Amino acid sequence: MVYQRRRFERREMRICVTGLRGLPGVMGGVESHCEELLPRILALYPKLAIRLVGRKPYLPEGVAEFKGVEVVSLPSPRQQSLEAIVSTFLAVLHARRYGWRLIHIHAIGPGLLAPLARMVGLRVVLTHHGRDYDRAKWNPFARAMLRLGEWAGVAFAHRVIAVSPSLAEALKQQFPAARGKISYVPNGAPALADSQEGLPEVLSRLGVDERPYVLAVGRLVPEKGFDYLVRAFLDSGTDRQLLIAGAADHETDYSRKLLATAGERVRFLGRQPRSVLRKLYEGADLFVLPSFHEGLPIVALEAASCGAPMLLSDIGANRDIGLAEGNYFPVGDEAALSAALARPRPEFAIDGPAIRSRFDWDVVARETLEIYRLAY
Template sequence: MLQRTNISSGAPAGSPTICVTGLRGFPHVMGGIESHCEELLPRIKALWPGHRSVVLGRAPYLPEPVGEHRGVEIVGIPCPRSQHFEAIVSTFLAVLSARKRGAGLIHIHAIGPGLLAPVARLLGLKVVVTHHGTDYHRAKWGPLARGALRAGEWLALSFADRVIAVSPSLAAQLRQSFPERAQRIAYIPNGTSDLPGDADPALIFERLGIADGDFLLAVARLVPEKGLHDLIDAYERSDRTAKLVIAGSADHASEYARDLLARASDRVIFAGVQSRATLKCLYEHCALFVMPSYHEGLPIAALEAASCGARILLSDIPANLDIALDAVNYFPVGDVAELTARLNADCTDFQVDRDTVRARFSWDRAAAETLEVYRTALAPRRRVPRPTATPGTARG
C-alpha cells in the first residue's frame, strides 16, 4: 500500500521506500548516470532521513551483492553483462524487486530502462523517470536498438508520473514533442561540487608519466559518440608537446575501443578508470580539459573540470552549450582541423569562471528539487467531488 507524504510540511508520514534503477551502481563505478546518482541520492537521504533509499543496481559491476553508501542501500540485481540486454533485464527484475520490497515509488534513470515504466505502473508503483539524453543518437546503436530507445522515451513520457530532464535544451525538446505531458516534465540539471579525496599529485604524475601542468586531459568512456578519435587525430596533427591523457574505459569489448587503444604511445596515454580523487588532481593540474563529444546529456565531467578550475574546450553540441561558457570554449563538433587549431592556441584563452559554473549547477539544489518531484508524485490524487443535484433539478 502506498505510504503517504505530508506535502504541506515537507515531513514524511511513515517511512516510504524509494527504489532507484537504470544505473550499474556506485561508488567506484564508471558512468555519468552512476556519478549523478552517487552525488544526488545521499543528499536526498540527508534532506529526508525518514525514507528508505534503495539502489537496485547491476550485480556484475558491484563488489558485493548488498552494500550501503552514505545512507543509501545498494543491491545488485543479477543480469548478463551484455551491451544489448543488461539494461532491460536488470530493470525488469528491479521493478519486480521494488514491488516485492513494498516501494511506493521507483525512480528509473535513462530512456532504455524507461521501457519498463508501464510495467511499474501496472504493479501499482509511482514512477519518476530521469531522461539523461537522447541515447538513440549514439553511434554505437544499430537501427533495432535505436527503435527500442525511442520506444523507451515514448513509454517513459506516457506512463511516468513525473519526468526529469537534465538539460534545458532536452526539457524544451520533450515539451515540444509531448505537449500533453509538458506539465509533468521538470528541468533539474546535473550539479558540481568539491570532489572527494586528496590524492598525491607527485605519485599520480609519476605513475602516468606526465608533468604538472603539461598534459591535456579527456575523461570519457571509449565509445564513438565521445569523439576521442577526433581528439587524437587533432592532437597528433597539432604542435603540442604536452602529453594527452585519456581517463576512462569501455563498458564492453568493441572494435572501436580496440582501435582506439591501439593508438596509445608515449605521448597518448590511456589511463583507464580513475578514482574521483585522482580525477580531481588531473582536473586541477591539466593544461587543458577537452571534450569532443557528439552526444551528451549534461556532461558531469565538464562540470567537474570547471569546478576544479580547469581550462576547458568543448564541442558545440546542445548539451555542452547548455553549460553556457564563452564562445571561445567551444569548437564545431567533428571539425578536426578547427580542433587542431584550438589545441595550438594559448591554453589561457580557455579559462572559465569556476564560481559562475558552481553557482549555476548545484547538487544540493538538484537534490532539493528532485525531492519535491518525489513528494509530488507520491501525493494522493485529489478527487474532484461529483456535483450534487439541487432541488428542482431534473435528473437523467
C-alpha cells in the same frame, strides 16, 4: 499546499532507484549522478528510505549500503544490448514484491519498463539523461527500442526529469500532452574528494611525464569523439601530451583501435578514482570534451569545479553549461579542434565558482525531493 507539505514531512517515503549499474565507484554518468544525489536527498529527509537496485556484475562483493542508501544487486547479463532492460525488469518486480511505493527509473532504455511499473501499481519518476539513440554504438533496432523507451517513459511516468534545459524544452515540444510533468533539474558540479598524493606523485604513479598536458575523461565509446581528438591533437603542433582517462564497459573494435593509437604523446590512463581525477583536472593545461552526444556532462562540470581551462564541442548539452563562445568548437570538425588546441591556455579560462553556483548538487537534491513529493 501547506497541509500537503506538512503531511509529507510526517510521512515515510519508500523510493526504489534503478536503471544504472550500481554504486559506489561504478563508471558512468548516471552512476556519478546517483552517487552525488541520493545521499543528499536522504540528508534532507531522513524519514525517506532509498533502495538502489543495481547489476551484480558491476557491484563490489558485499556492498549493501552507501551513505544510507541500500544497495541491492540482482542478476543481469553483462551485455550492452540486454543488461539494462533485464535488470530494470527485475527491479520493477523487486520493488512491487517488497512494497516500494515509487520507482525512480534512470535513462530512456530502462524507461521501456515504465508501463510495467504502472501496471503493477508503482508510482514512477523518470530521469531522462539524454537521447541515447543518438549514440553511434547502437544498431537501427536498438535505436528504435530506445526511442520507444523514451516515449514509454515520458508517457507513463508520473513525473519526468530532464537534466538539461535544451532537453527539457525538446521533450515538451515532442510530447505536448506531458508538458506539465516535465521538469528541468540539472546535474551538479561536484566537489571531488582530494587525494593525499600531489600531482607529481599521481603522474609518476601513472607513468606520465611532468609536462603540460591536455586531458579528456570518459568511456571509450564512439560518441565521445576521442578518435578524432587524437588525430586533431597530433596535427595541432602542440608540444603538450594528451591524457585520456577512462575505459570501455565492453571491449569493441572501436576501443581496441583507439587504444592502439597510444604512444609517447598520447596516453590512456584507464579508469581512475575521482580523487585522482581531481588532481588531473587541477593540473590540466586544457580539458577537452569532443562529444557528439551528452545529457549534461558531469565530467565537464567536474573539470569546471576544479577550475580547469575548457574546450567543448558545441552540442546543445555542452552549450547548456553556459561558457563563452571561445570555449566551444564545431562538433566533429577535426581541423577546427586542431586549430583550437594550438591556441594558448589563457584563452580557455572559465569562471569555476560561477559554474559551481549554477550547478549545485544540494539544490538539485532539494528539487528532486520536491518531485518525489509530487509523484508519491
